[in-house]
Amino acid sequence: MTADQDLYASSTETTEGRVFTVSGQDWDQIAEGLAEDDTERVVVNMGPQHPSTHGVLRLILELEGETVTEARCGIGYLHTGIEKNMEFRSWVQGVTFCTRMDYLSPFFNEATYCLGIERLLDIEDQVPEKATVMRVLLMELNRISSHLVAIATGGMEIGALTVMTVGFRERELVLDLFELITGLRMNHAFIRPGGVAQDLPPGALDEIRAFVALMRKRLPEYAALCNANPIFKARLVDVGHLDLEGCVALGMTGPVLRSTGYPWDLRKTQPYCGYETYDFDVQTWDTADSYGRFRIRLAEMEESLKIVEQAAERLAGLEGAPVMIEDKKIAWPSQLAIGSDGMGNSLDHIRHIMGESMEALIHHFKLVTEGFRVPAGQAYVPVEGPRGELGAHVVSDGGTRPYRVHFRDPSFTNLQATSVMSEGGMVADVIVAIASIDPVMGGVDR
Amino acid sequence: MTDDDKTGTADKTDTTGKAPDQRAVEESPENAPATLDPEVRAVGARHGMFGTRGSGDTSGYGGLVQPVVYPGLARRPLDGWHEEVASALDAALAAAGVSDGIEGVVVHRGELTFHVRRDALPSVARALRDDPSLRFEVLSGVSGVHYPDDAGREIHVVHHLLSMTWNRRVRLEVSVPDADPHLPSVVTTYPTADWHERETYDMFGVVFDGHPALTRILMPDDWPGHPQRKDYPLGGIPVEYKGGSVPPPDQRRSYN
Numbered sequence: 001m002t003a004d005q006d007l008y009a010s011s012t013e014t015t016e017g018r019v020f021t022v023s024g025q026d027w028d029q030i031a032e033g034l035a036e037d038d039t040e041r042v043v044v045n046m047g048p049q050h051p052s053t054h055g056v057l058r059l060i061l062e063l064e065g066e067t068v069t070e071a072r073c074g075i076g077y078l079h080t081g082i083e084k085n086m087e088f089r090s091w092v093q094g095v096t097f098c099t100r101m102d103y104l105s106p107f108f109n110e111a112t113y114c115l116g117i118e119r120l121l122d123i124e125d126q127v128p129e130k131a132t133v134m135r136v137l138l139m140e141l142n143r144i145s146s147h148l149v150a151i152a153t154g155g156m157e158i159g160a161l162t163v164m165t166v167g168f169r170e171r172e173l174v175l176d177l178f179e180l181i182t183g184l185r186m187n188h189a190f191i192r193p194g195g196v197a198q199d200l201p202p203g204a205l206d207e208i209r210a211f212v213a214l215m216r217k218r219l220p221e222y223a224a225l226c227n228a229n230p231i232f233k234a235r236l237v238d239v240g241h242l243d244l245e246g247c248v249a250l251g252m253t254g255p256v257l258r259s260t261g262y263p264w265d266l267r268k269t270q271p272y273c274g275y276e277t278y279d280f281d282v283q284t285w286d287t288a289d290s291y292g293r294f295r296i297r298l299a300e301m302e303e304s305l306k307i308v309e310q311a312a313e314r315l316a317g318l319e320g321a322p323v324m325i326e327d328k329k330i331a332w333p334s335q336l337a338i339g340s341d342g343m344g345n346s347l348d349h350i351r352h353i354m355g356e357s358m359e360a361l362i363h364h365f366k367l368v369t370e371g372f373r374v375p376a377g378q379a380y381v382p383v384e385g386p387r388g389e390l391g392a393h394v395v396s397d398g399g400t401r402p403y404r405v406h407f408r409d410p411s412f413t414n415l416q417a418t419s420v421m422s423e424g425g426m427v428a429d430v431i432v433a434i435a436s437i438d439p440v441m442g443g444v445d446r
Numbered sequence: 447m448t449d450d451d452k453t454g455t456a457d458k459t460d461t462t463g464k465a466p467d468q469r470a471v472e473e474s475p476e477n478a479p480a481t482l483d484p485e486v487r488a489v490g491a492r493h494g495m496f497g498t499r500g501s502g503d504t505s506g507y508g509g510l511v512q513p514v515v516y517p518g519l520a521r522r523p524l525d526g527w528h529e530e531v532a533s534a535l536d537a538a539l540a541a542a543g544v545s546d547g548i549e550g551v552v553v554h555r556g557e558l559t560f561h562v563r564r565d566a567l568p569s570v571a572r573a574l575r576d577d578p579s580l581r582f583e584v585l586s587g588v589s590g591v592h593y594p595d596d597a598g599r600e601i602h603v604v605h606h607l608l609s610m611t612w613n614r615r616v617r618l619e620v621s622v623p624d625a626d627p628h629l630p631s632v633v634t635t636y637p638t639a640d641w642h643e644r645e646t647y648d649m650f651g652v653v654f655d656g657h658p659a660l661t662r663i664l665m666p667d668d669w670p671g672h673p674q675r676k677d678y679p680l681g682g683i684p685v686e687y688k689g690g691s692v693p694p695p696d697q698r699r700s701y702n
Contacts, residue, residue, distance in 0.1 A: 076664040084673055088680050119555050248583050251638030269613055376516050377554045380606055393589050393604060397514040399492055408587035416641050445664055
């Protein structure tokens, strides 16, 4: 190797022509080689470790100058076999797995899985009202935190760092509420078949009301910062265009579909968890571009605040009501409590099963180790996640474990539109288009 | 619970003569009738109580054998919009010159499932999408289920369809044998099936004929086996890393 040879940019002759391999930052040799070849076609591998690809997403971009002629996605870097693992655990334990899939919308994963199980068990109308209202409350808070991350990371990827810092600042408030209610910032496993794991802690409703009041002040700040910002609009308007026909053909749902002006929202069209009893509007935009999707997310947070407010009001009237199904064959037997060494089974429950009732001990042991049986069959109960239709295809063979669970994750489906949205545009617009889809790789790869 | 119990409780007429003191048992969720029709489909058997194998019978339930029984085929006419969809599909298929495309219809927990013969799948999908009275314009997803004991129909491929026009959902289920795991792709009808079919191929080894580029999508390109099949173990696979091979956790150390 001579001194003028570049360590990081080597070239080899292949049957396809000359191929450059670049692993560092030095593009000089590439530029010289291209000048000789008199062509500007470059294939760039972007990711999977790249700050602007919205996670461990690999993009293979074929460029003609700065124009993208072909864009392909490489996924699977975050595949952890969650669906396979769930087949080896009981129905209740499955919640612990699926909450980790799309890590920005854990409650939606849990909700669609539990709604599927409840349909198979035929206990949909036995789930207590308070549990359903708490599910709605948590899902809407989760929608706010997820949209905040979508806007924050989308802003960061185009260089608007203020949007990122304020987005994560507000998201932290939501995570504090999650921690207060479920005990954890993420990986909650809080929504369980038949209800939810715990009652609301004292003071939670006050915290929620304070949060809603604060967000009502903060959300207009986002609008003031971004909505008419000429730089922001220059980057987002007319970028990542996908019309209604394309959306339907590609199975797109969520803000991408609603940015075409079509008001499809499962909370309105196929209500679950009693969404038909809440007062809120479906937000749409008519430009079918990244800017419209941003505006929809911003407006949906306002709508979610309305639902959170109504749910909190209902919960105030449901103090002391049960949060788990009455059927002892399904309900988790133990109650949790905070002890000196952290959270665990309550001492009252332990005293009961260890000292007072042999039958209670047997019942606890059977239900916790073996779990309940779910009648054979299959169910698919989708929910409207922050990114679109999120559904779990739940299959039971009549046993105590899922026979097969497949999650239809909106990130996975929507990511297919990357090529349609970005081919023919500039490299920088690929980033904007992907940010407007808002894929979460944990959900894409599962 | 045996097969007979299930069919007995499913047929809830006044003339069965079931003793009323059994009601609590019959109405508990695990004994609830799984089907509208007393006919049920057995797709195999479950051994033991806990689903584990190969670890010795410590539970005492190891000898238990239970049939795996799925909801049976529904009798026509169906209820409500289910019948509208089923008869519109029949008419559309007849117009397209496809006979025997539908093997059967299952209605369970309010969800409508068509069992489709595999070579009829493209015509069925096209009819469901294009017929104005059906108009299932969105394919929600494709997935698979592996039933190793269901001889000749080991792999079931499931398509979930959504009609935004009519606000309805149906499920298509196609079964293929392990020995010949081929079925036609629906990418030409539903472009969104592209990645979903790749995932199902990746996880089950089903070959979708006519797919533009059927390659693995989640697992590495050179991965051996298809992980979601029931004969594929959970873990137990050595992992190659930087030229070396890391054995699976259960083989790393000898404890004897």
